[in-house]
Each structure stands twice: as structure tokens, then as C-alpha cells.
Amino acid sequence: MPLMNADIIRRQWDVIVIGAGIGGGSMGRRLAERGLSVLFVEKGPFGHDTEEQYLSTTLEDPFARKIRGFWPKRVAATIDGREMSFFGAIGAGVGGTSSFYAATLERPERHDIDELEDRPHPTGGWPVSYDAYRPYYGLAEQMFEVCGEADPLSEEPDPGLRSPPPLAADDRDMTESFRRKGLNPYYVHMGVRFVPGCQLCFGHKCPRRCKLDGRTAGVEPAVRTGQAFVLDNCDVQAIRGTRDRVSHIEVIRHGERATLKARTYVLAGGGLGSPRLLLASKSPEWPNGFGNSNDLVGRNLMFHLTEMLAIWPASGSRSSGPSKALALRDFYFRNGMRFGALQAIGVDASYGMIVHYLNGLYDRSIFRRIRAGRELTRIPAFIAARMFGNAKIFAGIIEDLPYSENRMLLDPEDPERLRFHYSFAPELHHRRRQYRRIVKKALSGHRTAFLNMQPDLNLAHSCGTLRFGNDPATSVLDANCRVHGVRNLYVTDSSFMPTSTGINPSLTIAANAIRVADHIVALHKQRAPELIDG
Amino acid sequence: MIRPSTRTATSPETSIAVVTGASVGLGRALALEFSRRGVTVVGFGRNLADLETTASMAPGARIVPMQVDVGDADAVALAFQEIRETVGDPTILINNAAVHPRRDFLDETPHEFMACLAVNLGGAVNCTHAALKSMVRAGRGRIVNVGSFADLAPLPGAGAYSVSKGATRIFSRALVADLGDRFPDIVVTTWMPGILATRMGLPTGSIPPWPHDGAWSSRYRTSGNSTARCSIATFRCSSRAP
Numbered sequence: 001m002p003l004m005n006a007d008i009i010r011r012q013w014d015v016i017v018i019g020a021g022i023g024g025g026s027m028g029r030r031l032a033e034r035g036l037s038v039l040f041v042e043k044g045p046f047g048h049d050t051e052e053q054y055l056s057t058t059l060e061d062p063f064a065r066k067i068r069g070f071w072p073k074r075v076a077a078t079i080d081g082r083e084m085s086f087f088g089a090i091g092a093g094v095g096g097t098s099s100f101y102a103a104t105l106e107r108p109e110r111h112d113i114d115e116l117e118d119r120p121h122p123t124g125g126w127p128v129s130y131d132a133y134r135p136y137y138g139l140a141e142q143m144f145e146v147c148g149e150a151d152p153l154s155e156e157p158d159p160g161l162r163s164p165p166p167l168a169a170d171d172r173d174m175t176e177s178f179r180r181k182g183l184n185p186y187y188v189h190m191g192v193r194f195v196p197g198c199q200l201c202f203g204h205k206c207p208r209r210c211k212l213d214g215r216t217a218g219v220e221p222a223v224r225t226g227q228a229f230v231l232d233n234c235d236v237q238a239i240r241g242t243r244d245r246v247s248h249i250e251v252i253r254h255g256e257r258a259t260l261k262a263r264t265y266v267l268a269g270g271g272l273g274s275p276r277l278l279l280a281s282k283s284p285e286w287p288n289g290f291g292n293s294n295d296l297v298g299r300n301l302m303f304h305l306t307e308m309l310a311i312w313p314a315s316g317s318r319s320s321g322p323s324k325a326l327a328l329r330d331f332y333f334r335n336g337m338r339f340g341a342l343q344a345i346g347v348d349a350s351y352g353m354i355v356h357y358l359n360g361l362y363d364r365s366i367f368r369r370i371r372a373g374r375e376l377t378r379i380p381a382f383i384a385a386r387m388f389g390n391a392k393i394f395a396g397i398i399e400d401l402p403y404s405e406n407r408m409l410l411d412p413e414d415p416e417r418l419r420f421h422y423s424f425a426p427e428l429h430h431r432r433r434q435y436r437r438i439v440k441k442a443l444s445g446h447r448t449a450f451l452n453m454q455p456d457l458n459l460a461h462s463c464g465t466l467r468f469g470n471d472p473a474t475s476v477l478d479a480n481c482r483v484h485g486v487r488n489l490y491v492t493d494s495s496f497m498p499t500s501t502g503i504n505p506s507l508t509i510a511a512n513a514i515r516v517a518d519h520i521v522a523l524h525k526q527r528a529p530e531l532i533d534g
Numbered sequence: 535m536i537r538p539s540t541r542t543a544t545s546p547e548t549s550i551a552v553v554t555g556a557s558v559g560l561g562r563a564l565a566l567e568f569s570r571r572g573v574t575v576v577g578f579g580r581n582l583a584d585l586e587t588t589a590s591m592a593p594g595a596r597i598v599p600m601q602v603d604v605g606d607a608d609a610v611a612l613a614f615q616e617i618r619e620t621v622g623d624p625t626i627l628i629n630n631a632a633v634h635p636r637r638d639f640l641d642e643t644p645h646e647f648m649a650c651l652a653v654n655l656g657g658a659v660n661c662t663h664a665a666l667k668s669m670v671r672a673g674r675g676r677i678v679n680v681g682s683f684a685d686l687a688p689l690p691g692a693g694a695y696s697v698s699k700g701a702t703r704i705f706s707r708a709l710v711a712d713l714g715d716r717f718p719d720i721v722v723t724t725w726m727p728g729i730l731a732t733r734m735g736l737p738t739g740s741i742p743p744w745p746h747d748g749a750w751s752s753r754y755r756t757s758g759n760s761t762a763r764c765s766i767a768t769f770r771c772s773s774r775a776p
Contacts, residue, residue: 050673053715068716207673 008231009258013039014524016249016262018236018277021096023493024268025218026143026510030517032227036524039229040219041251041260043269044069044093046232047205049215054204055100057087066233069093069100069205075272075459076411076419088272088459090418094230095205095215096270097460098506102202102324102346103191103211105146105507107137107159109332112399112501119333122401123498127470127479133511140510141189144212148189151329164325165194170313171325171344174392177314178328181445188327188343189507191217202324202346218510231260235416238281239265239290245487246290264488264520268513271301271462271494272408272418278466279410289410291466291483296476298408301420302400302464302500304340305432308451310391311443323392331396331439332502339435340397340502393451397458398435399502400428408465424455461505463494481516492516546572552617552624553577554604554661555631557584559732560680562591564628569595576617576624578602578631578661604631604657605649614664623668629658630680632698634734636691647694654698658705666713666720674719679706681724 014036017024028038044066053068062072071090076083091097110116113133115125138159140146147162164187167175178185191212192198198210209216222228234253241247248259267274275298281290289297324346331339403425411417436450469475472484481496483489492513494505501508551568555561556577565575569592576598579585585599598621602613617624632654637646658679669675684692685700706724713720729735 048670048716050670051716052673052718056715 008039008229009260011037011039013037013260013262015039015264015266015520016041016260017266017268018249019043019096019268019270019273019493020094020214020219020230020232021091021268021270021493022098022214022218022506023096023270023509023513024266025095025098025214025222026140026513027218027266027268027492027517028228029143029218029222029225030514031521032222032225034517034521035227036521037227038222039231039260039262040094040222041234041236041249042092042094042230042232043235043273044091044096044232046094046230047099049209049220050207051205052201052207055089055091055097057089059087066092069095071418073414073417076417078421079457080423088418090270090272090459094219094232095213098213099205099215100203101213101460101504101506103144103213103506104188104324104327104343104504105141105144105191105212105510106148106189106327106341106503107156108501108503108508109154109329110156111333111338112499112503121499122338123467123469126498127468127475128515133508133515136511136515137507139514140507143514144191144217144507144510145193146189146191146212146507147187147194149187151186151327152184153329159189161189164190167325168323170390170392171323173313174311174326177446178326181442183328183330183442185326185328187325190324191506200324200346236269236277238283239267239277239489240281240283241285241290241486241489243285244485246489263524264490266516266520267489267491268493271465272420272459274491274493274495275408275465276410276415276418279408280415291476291486291489293485294473296467296474298420298465299404299406300402300464300467300498301406301408301422301462302402302497303422303457303459304400304461304500305398305428306452306456306458307396307398307432307435307439308345308456309342309394309396309439310449310451311394312391312447314446326392326394330442331435334438335434337431337434338399338401338502339431339438340399341504342394342396342439345393345395391447391449396435396439397502397504398428398432400500401425402464402467402499422457429455461494461500463497463500463505466491466495467498468496469498480519481512490516490520549573549625550617550622551575551626551628552614552661552665553628553630554602554657555579556588556597556599557581558588559734560727560730561628561630562588564630565597566592568626569597573626574598574621576600576621578604578613603653604661605652607656607660607663610657610660611664614661614667618668623672624665625669625672625674626676626678627661627665628678628680629661629702631657632680632695632734634692634695637694638691639693642694650694651698651701654695655701655705658702662705662709669720670717673717675721677706677709677720677722679703679722679724681706681726683726683728 015031016039017028018041020040020042028040032038047069055070059065066072069091071092074085075088076085091099110130111119113126113130115121147164150158175185193210195208195210201211234251237250237252239246239249246265248261251258251260269277278291278297279289324344327341327343329341331342406422409419409421411419432455440448466476468477468481477491477496478484481490481492494509551573553561553565553575556565557579565577565588568575574596577585577588578600580603582601589597589599600613602609604610633650635650662677679702681703682699684696685703688696703724706722709722
């Protein structure tokens with residue numbers, strides 16, 4: 001890829017996609033396969049397809065981080081009034097955060113999207129219904145080659161996924177003992193091909209084109225069509241235009257400045273990155289940032305709470321190694337409260353994993369400034385590794401709800417830095433306590449232990465910061481994920497989600513991106529008037 | 535976290551080793567030992583006649599002589615291109631080529647000093663850069679930089695050589711810093727064979743192959759968990775080191 005190819009700059013693209021993660025990748029692939037010309041503009045590197053690094057939250061050097069596809073700078077945050085900075089599990093490179101994800105690709109529940117009589121929706125429901133999304137979930141499952149079993153509790157039609165590999169003996173035992181407790185485990189839905197020698201690349205890049213992510217299922221197939229190109233290591237400085245349309249974007253690549261033009265622009269820089277770019281795109285027409293008429297850009301920031309839970313096998317069966325096969329939705333919605341799925345996370349309770357996890361907690365604790373103390377996490381980790389032995393580690397998702405005061409902010413010192421403000425709502429603390437009680441009780445008979453004392457925000461699941469809706473007074477995007485009042489700017493990462501749902505956001509991001517892509521394709525095919533520019 | 539390697543394990547029959555400085559001494563011994571074990575070898579050297587002698591010492595085996603000055607980055611890049619086209623993708627690189635001029639620092643010119651670095655350190659840099667092209671594509675490979683104790687206790691009149699060997703050892707570590715976490719199956723090693731009775735070494739040194747026959751080749755096969763096997767020391771740096 002040349003540094004700054006004159007043809008790329010001169011050309012007017014059908015669509016420029018900012019951000020080549022799961023939202024941008026799925027969008028770009030769908031557009032390219034349907035004949036539109038696409039330029040991916042990606043902050044991070046294209047990278048090499050045999051890389052297998054973990055997403056480090058400790059590597060400090062921004063240069064080294066960038067080469068590895070990690071978000072280069074620390075995230076600054078005020079959490080419950082405490083100022084802190086840390087490296088979140090956020091990617092910046094082709095594939096985005098999804099290059100490092102565990103490939104869980106599951107549909108949400110109907111109540112995650114629709115207002116139901118017995119399950120009122122926190123926002124009154126998304127502007128697009130669960131049934132309207134269904135075909136796009138199917139398309140996304142095809143695109144990401146999702147395998148898994150239907151959730152036995154679901155009343156929805158069987159999604160008809162590819163067959164997963166057989167369960168390992170210890171997972172079969174655990175399935176049986178869960179069932180005896182009246183629970184309903186199923187094979188988690190995953191975008192993994194299970195090629196021979198599959199190492200279950202969860203948390204790190206997959207070197208064998210086995211894991212389907214924003215890169216392997218999105219950007220690479222898009223490029224193979226001949227319709228799409230990638231401009232990597234390219235920072236978008238600002239989105240420019242008038243009140244009703246984007247005219248160009250300003251970028252900087254290897255110190256060189258340029259402007260890029262397209263008929264349609266898609267912002268897919270992530271739940272934190274996208275609102276940051278809009279807030280940073282100030283101009284006389286947009287004094288508070290592009291698209292930010294009502295001071296809604298960046299607000300309603302949500303994460304999931306992750307409850308890490310060790311579950312020992314009831315029968316004393318030996319672990320046959322890490323697997324992330326089992327998932328349950330028995331606790332997804334209980335006692336009128338929204339929680340989420342419980343999933344095996346694919347790592348054993350090994351010493352290294354526990355150190356890694358405790359260090360993450362330490363970095364966000366009140367001790368975080370005492371560097372030496374971090375080493376002490378090795379002692380509890382050692383004890384834990386001995387104690388946990390055969391335990392399988394599960395992660396329970398607890399849905400976060402939208403609060404206007406939880407928001408992305410423009411960092412006054414460094415507009416490139418991701419900065420957010422978040423306070424735990426009292427009701428979230430309450431739901432968390434209820435969740436732990438309900439899960440413990442339901443699993444009685446198994447030895448179980450929750451591993452995190454403090455609530456743990458999952459930074460990889462940030463969302464909600466540019467919510468879509470029918471009313472411009474309460475939402476940033478319209479039902480087609482187009483910025484209200486702006487003819488040619490769309491957003492297709494997790495920012496669009498009005499609520500965080502009880503499940504990993506990846507499949508929803510991909511399904512929504514495909515839906516919006518089809519809308520954009522239809523406009524281009526009709527030569528719609530909003531595309532004609534000067 | 536260390537994952538079990540499934541891709542480092544390799545068979546001699548599918549391996550292609552580039553050995554630099556294969557015309558004499560340790561390089562010749564390495565080339566012969568590789569070929570004895572069924573590995574296809576490409577031997578680099580400046581003296582074609584000596585390289586052909588090396589090849590002729592392994593009748594029936596495949597040792598391809600290539601006249602290359604490893605200090606010349608462009609020549610090395612072209613040579614690797616030719617190897618990829620005519621032999622295949624190199625899976626092993628032994629950066630062995632070195633010169634060992636004996637000169638009092640007061641008597642040599644800075645140009646002479648740096649010329650030694652251009653071959654010893656520059657050769658390793660040039661060949662590694664060229665070899666990594668296909669190793670990164672495959673996600674696996676084995677690079678051995680031949681080191682020396684001269685970098686710890688330089689002899690008088692061997693400044694340039696000592697500096698080059700010390701720098702080569704740091705080069706291995708720098709490669710691990712750049713590649714180790716991203717490509718854990720590309721294993722980089724500094725090997726310190728000790729004092730050898732070669733043209734460059736001392737008459738009292740060991741006669742190659744090396745003190746303990748077979749130590750080398752078993753190490754490259756089990757690269758994931760190798761330990762110091764050589765009689766004096768093996769300094770190893772790899773992300774997969776236990």
C-alpha cells in the first residue's frame with residue numbers, strides 16, 4: 001500500500017468508511033460486494049495476517065501499541081468521580097477490537113430491542129423492531145460463518161447455524177449437571193471455522209484465518225472484490241461540511257495531510273472513537289462538534305458489567321483444557337430485571353490468566369499509583385491458581401442502562417485521547433447484587449466463586465453514544481443510522497445502540513451495518529438526490 | 535500467556551536453511567550437518583570455489599552454493615528472491631558469516647572498523663530482513679545469530695569484531711522485542727558456540743561440528759523449549775522461552 005497514493009486522494013469514492021473494525025468491515029464488505037467503491041480509512045495498521053499477539057493492557061509505549069493494533073494511548077476516565085487512566089481492551093487496526101475478541105456472535109433477546117407488555121424497554125424500544133432485524137442477523141451469521149446450537153429457552157425460530165464441534169468430556173459433564181439443576185446450557189454461537197490446529201484464538205489475533213472478525217470476514221473479503229481499498233495508519237482529524245452534508249474529511253498519514261471525498265460517509269470508529277471524532281470536528285457551522293445540535297453526541301455511554309465466575313464441575317471430572325463452548329440464558333431476564341448471558345470464556349483458571357485479570361483490576365483500583373503493588377497480584381494469583389484447579393471460568397454479562405450524564409467528552413488537553421465520564425447508577429449496583437445472588441442460588445450444588453469484588457466495566461463493549469431514534473430531540477441518528485439532518489453521514493458501530501442489550505454486541509453491530517449498507521446501496525442505485533454533490 | 539506451539543515443529547525434509555559464511559569453518563560444518571539430516575541448504579559465501587568444496591563434501595545431499603557478499607543489502611535481497619524462486623522459502627537462517635580482522639585500534643582507520651561491522655552486524659541485518667519476508671508470511675521460522683564471548687571480554691586488537699558480536703546479540707533481542715509477541719513461532723536465538731579451532735578461532739578450540747555432537751540439531755527441532763545444550767553456553771531469547 002503506497003503512503004498516500006494520489007489516485008486515492010483524487011478519486012471520489014462511493015463510500016468512505018472510517019474505521020475498519022467489525023462495524024466498518026461488515027459495512028464495507030456488503031457495499032463492495034454490491035458494487036460500490038469503498039475506501040476504508042483506518043487509524044491503525046493493516047498488520048500481518050499471521051500475527052497472534054494478545055491485546056495488551058499493560059504495554060505502555062504508544063508506538064509499540066500502534067504497530068500491534070492496540071489503541072495507542074491511555075483512556076482517561078472519571079469513574080464515580082475518581083480520575084483514572086488505563087489501557088482498555090480497544091483495538092486500532094484492520095479488524096479493530098474484533099481482531100482480539102472471543103468471536104461470540106449471538107442474537108439479543110426480543111426484549112433487548114422491542115417494548116414488550118411484560119418487559120418494558122428502557123427507551124420504549126429501538127426504532128427498528130426485532131422482526132425487522134431478523135433477516136440481517138441471518139445475513140451477519142452467514143458472513144461470519146457462525147456455528148452453535150439454538151438456545152433451548154428461546155421462543156424465536158431456530159437461526160439454523162452451522163454445527164459446532166462435539167463437546168469435550170468435561171463440558172458434557174457440566175452440561176448434564178446444569179440440566180439436573182433445571183438450567184438450559186447450549187453451545188455458544190461463535191464465528192470460528194475450527195480449522196485443524198485451531199488454538200481458540202480468544203484475546204489474541206488469529207494467525208490461521210480460522211476466527212471470523214472485522215478483518216477476516218469484513219475488510220479482507222471486501223478488498224478481494226476489487227472494489228475496496230484500505231488506507232491504514234491514517235488518522236481522521238475532522239469531518240467537514242455544512243449543516244446538511246459532509247463535504248470531505250481531513251486526514252493525516254505519516255505526517256502528511258490530505259482531504260478525502262466520497263458521496264457517502266460511514267463512521268465506524270467504535271463506541272468511544274466515533275463520538276470523539278464528531279466532538280473534535282468543530283467548525284463555525286458545528287460549534288459543538290459535527291452532528292451535535294442537541295448536545296447528545298457522546299451521551300448515554302454504556303458498557304457491560306462483567307461478572308467473572310469460577311464454576312467447579314459437580315462430579316469432580318477433570319478439566320480437558322480450556323473451552324468456551326457453554327452458554328446459558330437462564331439468568332438473562334429474572335424477577336423483572338435485565339441481566340444478560342452467562343458464557344464460558346475459553347480460558348482455564350491458570351496462573352497467568354489470573355495475574356492478568358488481577359492486574360486489570362489493580363490498575364483501576366485506588367492502589368493504582370503504587371507501581372510495586374501491582375507485582376503483589378502474583379501472590380493471590382498463585383493461591384488462586386492452586387485453589388481454582390479444575391474450575392471453568394464463566395463471564396456473566398449485566399446489561400448497562402443509558403444515562404445521559406455517562407458520556408464521552410473531548411479531552412481539553414489532547415483531542416485525540418479517549419475520555420469519558422461514568423458513574424455507576426444505584427440501580428446497577430442493586431441489579432448486580434441481585435444477579436450474583438440469583439446465579440449462586442441457581443448453581444447450588446456446584447462450587448462457585450465470583451472473582452471480582454468491584455463492578456468491572458467491559459471497555460470492549462462500549463456503546464450507545466450516538467443512539468438512533470425517530471425523534472431528533474432525543475437521538476443523534478435516524479432509523480437508518482444517518483445523522484439527523486445530515487444527508488450523507490451514517491454511523492454503524494456500537495454507538496448507534498440505544499440500549500446495551502444482554503449479549504455481546506458484535507453480531508448486532510454486523511447485522512445493523514449490513515442493514516444500513518443495503519439502504520446506502522439502494523440510494524446509490526436509485527441515484528438519489530441526496531447523493532448529488534458539487 | 536504461552537500457548538503450545540503447533541507450527542514451530544518442522545521436519546528436516548521440508549526445511550530450507552540459509553547458512554551464511556558456508557565456505558569454511560563453522561559455516562561449512564553447519565551446512566554439512568544440516569544436509570546430513572536431510573535439510574536443503576543454501577550456502578552463502580564470497581569465495582565460490584570454497585563453497586563448491588563444501589557442497590562436494592556432501593555428495594547426494596542438496597547444498598546450493600551462492601556467491602553473495604552479506605554486507606551488500608541489495609545483493610542479499612536479490613539472492614533471497616532467487617532462493618524463493620528456485621529453491622523455496624527459507625525456514626531457517628544461520629547468520630554465521632563474519633570477519634575477524636586483528637588490528638590495534640590505534641593502527642586501523644574508522645573505515646576499516648566500520649567495514650567489519652558492515653559484514654558481521656550488517657550481514658545479519660541484511661539476511662534477517664530478507665528472510666523475514668517469507669517467514670512472516672508463513673508465521674514461522676528460525677533465525678540463529680552466531681555470537682561470541684568476545685563481546686563480554688574483548689581481546690586486544692579485536693575491537694571491531696567484539697563490537698559487531700555484541701551488537702549482533704542485541705540485534706537478536708531487538709528482533710524478539712519487535713516480533714516475539716506478534717509472531718511467537720518465529721524463534722530468534724543468539725548462539726555462542728565457544729572457542730573453535732577454525733581459521734577464525736584458536737588452535738586450542740573445539741573442532742566443529744562442536745563439542746557435543748548433535749546438540750545443535752536437536753535444539754533447532756525443539757526450538758520451543760530448548761535449553762542451554764552447548765558445552766559453554768547458549769544464550770537464547772524468544773517469546774516462547776519457558
